[in-house]
Amino acid sequence: MQDLLFDFISKYISLTDDEKNAIISLDTFRSFKKGTTLLKAGQKSNDGFFVLKGCIRTYYVIGGEEKTTAFYTEMEALTPNCVINKAPSEYYISCVEDTILIISNPDMEAEMFSKFPKFETLCRILAEELLAKQQVNFDEFKTSSPxxxxxxxxxxxxxxxxxxxxxxxxxxxxxxxxxxxxxxxxxxxxxxx
Amino acid sequence: MQDLLFDFISKYISLTDDEKNAIISLDTFRSFKKGTTLLKAGQKSNDGFFVLKGCIRTYYVIGGEEKTTAFYTEMEALTPNCVINKAPSEYYISCVEDTILIISNPDMEAEMFSKFPKFETLCRILAEELLAKQQVNFDEFKTSSPxxxxxxxxxxxxxxxxxxxxxxxxxxxxxxxxxxxxxxxxxxxxxxx
DNA sequence: TAAAAACGTTCACTTAAGTTAAGAAATGAC
DNA sequence: GTCATTTCTTAACTTAAGTGAACGTTTTTA
The missing domain is CATH 1.10.10 (Arc Repressor Mutant, subunit A)
Structure with a gap:
């Protein structure tokens, strides 16, 4: 399972054994059953999610109806809006399938960043890449029919x-x-x- | 003009005079006339844009028609997809108004990051924040009518x-x-x- | 395992967006 | 300042999505 993660990271930066061990020793690999709710609208949380296996989704409840707006599958990361802006979440997060996640939080990240600045570089690159990808995604959505x-x-x-x-x-x-x-x-x- | 920038940055991190001078000495403030094309579809470029004053837009040309998908105004940053994935650009970028921009590129950034690691933190935070904002934006788009x-x-x-x-x-x-x-x-x- | 709930499809009807075209208004070029 | 171009609006018609309802199927759960 961890190998999947390290293979993924190796596309961006190279890690020493020390650094790999640091990640493993964080001990934040967690399993969830299909249907498990990871975050509810209105709640505050500091948890970020990285999908190792399975699928999670974000959804809103508008007029009593669920509106699913995003899916995250293998090697995709989700940092909920509420973690970034320290406000209650606007959406729910739940598991579409049985799922294995890495769960992070800002304190943990800050510690890793100061010990291994390389991780901050990794996170910056990933965020920039995601931002660019997502913009193109949004563009495609706007410019095409259902x-x-x-x-x-x-x-x-x-x-x-x-x-x-x-x-x-x-x-x-x-x-x-x-x-x-x-x-x-x-x-x-x-x-x- | 620079004060606008430093006021903006001060919301995220605090800068010493040294660091401020480093930014100014990069000498990358540029003015453009309304209508100026900054990047064409199919071109490669390493320029990132930060809007100090004015407005720029990204647009595609699909079936001979312009499809504008994003606007960037004061204190908003645009790193074109082609800078991130080193492929030809899928869209055009042009000025909606007379505009003053900071133009950056990866080499310049790398140099700044190694001299002042704080800048990489700033960029990481900005990218993460934008990503979260943009996701909510996209969600709103999906869940609402024109x-x-x-x-x-x-x-x-x-x-x-x-x-x-x-x-x-x-x-x-x-x-x-x-x-x-x-x-x-x-x-x-x-x-x- | 039986009943209940949720899900997916189909249908008829309503509403709004796409399309094509024409003309008025604003903008830019000379 | 005038002419040409682009932009915006309106209208009639077409197409597709929204709505409400019915019904069979699958999944939950008690």
């Missing part, structure tokens, strides 16, 4: 369509579950002819 | 509606210019009754 967004998802994250239920995917695509059903039927119809 | 998005923009960035032309705002809201016109007329009609 149907194009679905086809795009099918290309880019085909696993998600298997792993997450339709109604969660629908709000992730910015539409209603019924519209996703219809849209898929429409695509099948087109390909048939 | 009309709600327009009303939301009116609340959160009223200046943008004055500063940018309608057709750029339209694609920023994920709709066509005609739809934005209609939607605004609809809102006026509602408030009249």
């Amino acid at each position: 149907e194009q967004r679905y086809l795009n998802l099918l290309q880019k994250r085909p696993d998600l369509i298997q792993r997450a239920p339709q109604h969660q995917l629908a709000s992730y695509l910015g539409i209603k579950p019924q519209s996703l059903s219809r849209l898929r039927a429409r695509i099948l119809e087109k390909n048939k002819v | 009309e709600q998005r327009y009303l939301n923009l009116l609340q959160k960035r009223p200046d943008l509606i004055q500063r940018a032309p309608q057709h750029q705002l339209a694609s920023y809201l994920g709709i066509k210019p005609q739809s934005l016109s209609r939607l605004r007329a609809r809102i006026l009609e509602k408030n009249k009754v």
